[in-house]
Amino acid sequence: xxxxxxxxxxxxxxxxxxxxxxxxxxxxxxxxxxxxxxxxxxxxxxxxxxxxxxxxxxxxxxxxxxxxxxxxxxxxxxxxxxxxxxxxxxxxxxxxxxxxxxxxxxxxxxxxxxxxxxxxxxxxxxxxxxxxxxxxxxxxxxxxxxxxxxxxxxxxxxxxxxxxxxxxxxxxxxxxxxxxxxxxxxxxxxxxxxxxxxxxxxxxxxxxxxxxxxxxxxxxxxxxxxxxxxxxxxxxxxxxxxxxxxxxxxxxxxxxxxxxxxxxxxxxxxxxx
Amino acid sequence: xxxxxxxxxxxxxxxxxxxxxxxxxxxxxxxxxxxxxxxxxxxxxxxxxxxxxxxxxxxxxxxxxxxxxxxxxxxxxxxxxxxxxxxxxxxxxxxxxxxxxxxxxxxxxxxxxxxxxxxxxxxxxxxxxxxxxxxxxxxxxxxxxxxxxxxxxxxxxxxxxxxxxxxxxxxxxxxxxxxxxxxxxxxxxxxxxxxxxxxxxxxxxxxxxxxxxxxxxxxxxxxxxxxxxxxxxxxxxxxxxxxxxxxxxxxxxxxxxxxxxxxxxxxxxxxxx
DNA sequence: CGAAGTTTTGAGGACCTTCAAAAGTTGTGG
DNA sequence: CCACAACTTTTGAAGGTCCTCAAAACTTCG
Numbered sequence: 089x090x091x092x093x094x095x096x097x098x099x100x101x102x103x104x105x106x107x108x109x110x111x112x113x114x115x116x117x118x119x120x121x122x123x124x125x126x127x128x129x130x131x132x133x134x135x136x137x138x139x140x141x142x143x144x145x146x147x148x149x150x151x152x153x154x155x156x157x158x159x160x161x162x163x164x165x166x167x168x169x170x171x172x173x174x175x176x177x178x179x180x181x182x183x184x185x186x187x188x189x190x191x192x193x194x195x196x197x198x199x200x201x202x203x204x205x206x207x208x209x210x211x212x213x214x215x216x217x218x219x220x221x222x223x224x225x226x227x228x229x230x231x232x233x234x235x236x237x238x239x240x241x242x243x244x245x246x247x248x249x250x251x252x253x254x255x256x257x258x259x260x261x262x263x264x265x266x267x268x269x270x271x272x273x274x275x276x277x278x279x280x281x282x283x284x285x286x287x288x289x290x291x292x293x294x295x296x297x298x299x300x301x302x303x304x305x306x307x308x309x310x311x312x313x314x315x316x317x318x319x320x321x322x323x324x325x326x327x328x329x330x331x332x333x334x335x336x337x338x339x340x341x342x343x344x345x346x347x348x349x350x351x352x353x354x355x356x357x358x359x360x361x
Numbered sequence: 362x363x364x365x366x367x368x369x370x371x372x373x374x375x376x377x378x379x380x381x382x383x384x385x386x387x388x389x390x391x392x393x394x395x396x397x398x399x400x401x402x403x404x405x406x407x408x409x410x411x412x413x414x415x416x417x418x419x420x421x422x423x424x425x426x427x428x429x430x431x432x433x434x435x436x437x438x439x440x441x442x443x444x445x446x447x448x449x450x451x452x453x454x455x456x457x458x459x460x461x462x463x464x465x466x467x468x469x470x471x472x473x474x475x476x477x478x479x480x481x482x483x484x485x486x487x488x489x490x491x492x493x494x495x496x497x498x499x500x501x502x503x504x505x506x507x508x509x510x511x512x513x514x515x516x517x518x519x520x521x522x523x524x525x526x527x528x529x530x531x532x533x534x535x536x537x538x539x540x541x542x543x544x545x546x547x548x549x550x551x552x553x554x555x556x557x558x559x560x561x562x563x564x565x566x567x568x569x570x571x572x573x574x575x576x577x578x579x580x581x582x583x584x585x586x587x588x589x590x591x592x593x594x595x596x597x598x599x600x601x602x603x604x605x606x607x608x609x610x611x612x613x614x615x616x617x618x619x620x621x622x623x624x625x626x627x628x629x630x631x632x633x634x
Numbered sequence: 635c636g637a638a639g640t641t642t643t644g645a646g647g648a649c650c651t652t653c654a655a656a657a658g659t660t661g662t663g664g
Numbered sequence: 665c666c667a668c669a670a671c672t673t674t675t676g677a678a679g680g681t682c683c684t685c686a687a688a689a690c691t692t693c694g
Contacts, residue, residue, distance in 0.1 A: 153505045156591050161505040175498070178491045183498060206487065210480040217479075217490040218451045220497060225448070225456060227500035232426045232434040234507040235552030239682075270640065279508030284682055286642065318429050512650075543672065557650055559674060 093120045093195050097143045100169050101215050111209040118201040125188045127268075132173060132186040140196040142172040147192025148268055152276065153184045162277035164226055165250065169257050171219050177202050190268040234279045237318070242278050243288045244317035247298060251307055263307040366393045366468050370416045373442050374488050384482040391474040398461045400541075405446060405459040413469040415445040420465025421541055425549070426457045435550035437499055438523065442530050444492050450475050463541040507552045510591070515551050516561045517590035520571060524580055536580040 094116050101107070107115070122145070125131065132138050134154060142149075149172060150162045163184065166172045176182050177199045206213035229249070233242050254265035275285040292298045297313045299306040307313055367389050374380070380388070395418070398404065405411050407427060415422075417439050424437045424445070436457065439445045449455050450472045479486035502522070506515050527538035548558040565571045570586045572579040580586060 151501075153501065155505070155509055159509045161508040163501050163504050175494055178487070178494055179498070184501060203487070206490075207483040210483055210486055213483055213486045213490065214451070214476070214479065217486065217493060220490060220493050221448055221451055224493060224497040224500055225452070227497055227504060228424075228426065228436050228457060231436050231500060231503050231507060232428070234504060235434040236428055236432045272640075281683060282640090283642085283684085287682095290642085545672075554651055555672090556652085556674085559672095560650095563674085 093122060093145075094118065094143075094197075096145070096169065097171065097195070100171075101219075104218060105211070105215045107211055107215070108209075111211050114205050114209050115212060118197050118205060121196045123194050123196060125192050125194070127188055127190045127192075130185055130187045131194065132176065132182050132184075134182060134185045136182045136185075138173065138176045138182055138199075140198050141174050141177055141202055142186070143195045143197075144168050144170045144172060145193040145195050147194075148189045149186055149192055149194075150189060150273070150277070151184050151186050160276045161279065162273065163230060164223065165253070165277070167253055167257055168259065174202070174216055174220055175223070177216075189273060239278070239280055239284060239288050240291065241317050242280075243285065243292065244297065244313050245319055246274075246278060247305060247307070248310075248314060248317055248319045251305070263310065264304055266304045268303045366395060366418075367391065367416075367470075369418070369442065370444065370468075373444075374492070377491060378484070378488045380484055380488070381482075384484050387478045387482050388485060391470050391478060394469045396467050396469060398465050398467070400461055400463045400465075403458055403460045404467065405449065405455050405457075407455060407458045409455045409458075411446065411449045411455055411472075413471050414447050414450055414475055415459070416468045416470075417441050417443045417445060418466040418468050420467075421462040422459055422465055422467075423462060423546070423550070424457050424459050433549045434552065435546065436503060437496065438526070438550070440526055440530055441532065447475070447489055447493055448496070450489075462546060512551070512553055512557060512561050513564065514590050515553075516558065516565065517570070517586050518592055519547075519551060520578060520580070521583075521587060521590055521592045524578070536583065537577055539577045541576045 098107075098112060098115050101115075102112075121140075125147075131142060131149060144166050146168045149166050151164045151166070151172070152160050152162045154160050172186060172194075173182075202216065206216055226249075233245050237245060250267060251260060251263070251265060254260040254267075259265060270282075271285050271289070272282040275282040278285060280288075289298075289300070292313075293300065295312075297307075297309050297316065299308050313319075371380075371385060371388050374388075375385075394413075398420075404415060404422060419441045422439050422445060423435045424439070425433050425435045427433050445459060445467075446455075475489065479489055499522075506518050510518060523540060524533060524536070524538060527533040527540075532538060544558055544562070545555040548555040551558060553561075562571075562573070565586075566573065568585075570580075570582050570589065572581050586592075
C-alpha cells in the first residue's frame, strides 16, 4: 500500500532525474501515510516542529507567512503531485505555515525516512536537493513579481505560472484549469487587496485575456496575457536537472565558459564613495 | 593553496553541521580558484550556463533578475564567507545574474567537484542541501517583505537582515557595518524607486533609528527599528540543522506531533463555491 | 429560506512614482 | 592641487496606483 501511494511521486521525480533500481526501491519502501483535510486547515502551523514531509495527492495547498497585523503573504501553491515541505526536513522550526484551500489528500513521510534514503542513495539526495532548488527558483520568481511588476502584470504572471503547473501535471484542458481559490486568498499571494484584485480581474476579462467560471480559469488569449506578464517559463527548469556525467569531460579546475577569466581588480580597493 | 582558500568556508559550514574527518578532507581538496572583480561586474550573467560555484572571500555581491523594461530586482545579497550559486550546480541555465557592488574576491569551485563530493559524502550533500534551504528561507522572507510590508517597514527589515548577516560573519562593530551599496541599488532590492527610498532613509535618520556615514550603516535604536520592521530573526535558523540522530527514537511512520491526525474529509468534495 | 461568505461597486485618500533639477560627492586629468 | 566630469543624493511638485472604508449584489450551504 505504501508503494502504491508513493509511486506517483516517484514518477514525478523521475521525469527530472532517472533513478537506479535500488534507489527507486528505497524511495518506494519509505513508510507513507494518507491524510485527508477539508478546506482551510493548517497542515503545518507557523512555529511548528514538523516531523513529516508531504506529497499532495489531490487538492491545493499554499505556503504562507503571517505578519503581526494579521496580513498574510502566500509564497507558493502546490497542486497534486507536488512535494511540499522538504524544506522542513532539515530545519527544526517551520518559519511558515502550509494550509489547504479545498478538500485535499496528502501523503506524509517521516523526515527521518527521507534523510535516511538520501544518505543511503546519493542520487535520491540529489533529487531532493534539486526539488528544493526548483522551489527556490519559484520563490525568486515570486520575489520579482511582487517587487517589480504592477498589479495587472503580476496577476497575469501568476495565472500563467499556475497554468503551467497544472498543464505539466496533466490537469489542464483547453487552456482551462480548476483553481479552487477565493479572490481574497489570491490577493494574499499577489500582495494586494482583494478589492483591487477584483478590479484587475474584471479588466483582464473585459480585455478577453482570461475567462473565469466558478473556480476555474480559462486563458483566452495566451499571447496577449504572456506579453502583459512578461512571462518567461524558463525558471520552471524545462531542461531538467544536470547529470553528473555532464561534467566528466572537464572537471578539475578547468576554465569555465561563462566566467570572466581575467583578473579585473585594478589595484584600488573597497570603493567607498 | 587550495586547502587554504577553502578552509574559511568549511568553518562556516561546520558552524551549522559538524563533518567527519574524511568529508572535511574531501571538501578541502576540491580544486579552487581565486578571482577578483571590480565593482559592478557580472560574475554570472542571466542566461549563462555556469560551471562553477562561488564563495565570497571579501566584498559584496547580489543576485538579481531583470525585466523587459530594464527594471531590476535584487533577490539576495551575499557577503564575505557566503556560498553563492550552489543553485546553478544542478540547473543548467541561470535564471538570474550575480554581480559585484564593490571590489570583490571570490573563490570558485567546479560544479563537477561539488557534485562529486556530495555523492561520495552524503553528509556533504546534506550540508549543501541545507545551504540551499537557508537561501530559500531568505527568498521567502524577501517575498513577504515585498508583498506585505510598507516602504518604511521594508527598509527597516532589510537593514536588520543585513546587520544580522554582517554580525554573524563577525564584520560588524558597535551596531555598525560597511554596506558598500548605492541608494539606487538598494532600492532595486526593496522594490521601490531610489527617490522614495531616499525619503524613507531620511525619515529613519530623523527618527534616530539609524545613522549613515559614507557607505556604512549604524543601527542607532535597534529596539525601535525591530519594532517598526516586525523583525523576527528566526528565519535565519539559529537552531541550525537537524541531525539525523534527532530522529532515531521515532522513525517509521509514528504519529508526528505537529500534524492533525484525524481524518477531516467530510464526504463532500472539491468545494466549488 | 436564512445565514455566511464571496464578489462587486463607489468614493476618498495615502503611498509611492514620475519628471525635473539642484546640491553634494568622488574620481580623473591637467 | 585644482578643475571638471560623472555619479549619487537630495529637493520639489504633480499624478497614478493602490488602499481603506462602506455597502450592495450575488452565491453557496445548512
